[in-house]
Amino acid sequence: MGFVTQPERPDDHNPITNIHRQAFGRDNEGRLVHRLRREQQLLLSLVTTDGDKAVAHIAFSPVTLSGSSRAASLPTGAALGPVGVLPSYQGNGLGLQIIEAALASDAITQTPWQVLVGEPSLYGRFGFGAASQYGLKCEFQVPPEYFLLRVTPGIEPPVFEQGETLHYHKAFHSV
Numbered sequence: 738m739g740f741v742t743q744p745e746r747p748d749d750h751n752p753i754t755n756i757h758r759q760a761f762g763r764d765n766e767g768r769l770v771h772r773l774r775r776e777q778q779l780l781l782s783l784v785t786t787d788g789d790k791a792v793a794h795i796a797f798s799p800v801t802l803s804g805s806s807r808a809a810s811l812p813t814g815a816a817l818g819p820v821g822v823l824p825s826y827q828g829n830g831l832g833l834q835i836i837e838a839a840l841a842s843d844a845i846t847q848t849p850w851q852v853l854v855g856e857p858s859l860y861g862r863f864g865f866g867a868a869s870q871y872g873l874k875c876e877f878q879v880p881p882e883y884f885l886l887r888v889t890p891g892i893e894p895p896v897f898e899q900g901e902t903l904h905y906h907k908a909f910h911s912v
């Protein structure tokens with residue numbers, strides 16, 4: 738039958754929690770997805786299934802900007818995360834596939850840029866680079882090389898002003 742990637746459906750909610758529990762070895766990320774869903778902050782939620790088994794999941798949520806008089810009126814992007822693959826399915830290209838599918842989706846190509854906190858070596862292949870080169874800071878204290886931004890192809894790269902800071906949805910504060 739092969740792997741199928743599509744937007745989450747109600748039957749996927751518990752399997753998504755399970756994917757993240759197993760992938761991250763804790764409950765935080767699954768709870769985060771649940772809270773984003775409850776607060777209608779899932780800009781995109783894709784699931785990969787193997788037959789009727791959900792094996793990979795990725796979420797995107799909206800972000801906000803602060804730090805300047807214009808920040809609230811700037812076009813904003815989307816935050817990638819979490820992304821997880823069931824441990825027994827890892828290392829087979831499913832992670833790359835679901836990230837690629839998400840970035841190609843209408844929901845995400847309609848945003849001017851995407852951010853995440855993660856491994857530059859993993860996400861660099863999708864065009865993510867240090868957000869600092871665009872002048873953007875992250876609300877979280879993370880090493881700058883891990884706070885990454887990707888510009889949607891065909892969109893003019895953003896230029897942020899000194900002090901402009903990216904904020905995730907508040908649900909991320911409890912991860």
Ligand SMILES: CC(C)(COP(=O)(O)OP(=O)(O)OC[C@H]1O[C@@H](n2cnc3c(N)ncnc32)[C@H](O)[C@@H]1OP(=O)(O)O)[C@@H](O)C(=O)NCCC(=O)NCCS
Pocket residue numbers: 760761818819820821822823826827828829830831832833834855856858859
């Ligand atoms: C990260 C994750 C989603 C990748 O999915 P996957 O199906 O295992 O990865 P793939 O088989 O598609 O391969 C991804 C590529 O990235 C690399 N990669 C995988 N995990 C990586 C990591 N944490 N850091 C850097 N590179 C990584 C792989 O080596 C592979 O590289 P290659 O193509 O040069 O061999 C998956 O391993 C996972 O769920 N990990 C636990 C949760 C997690 O850390 N999520 C990401 C942070 S939000």
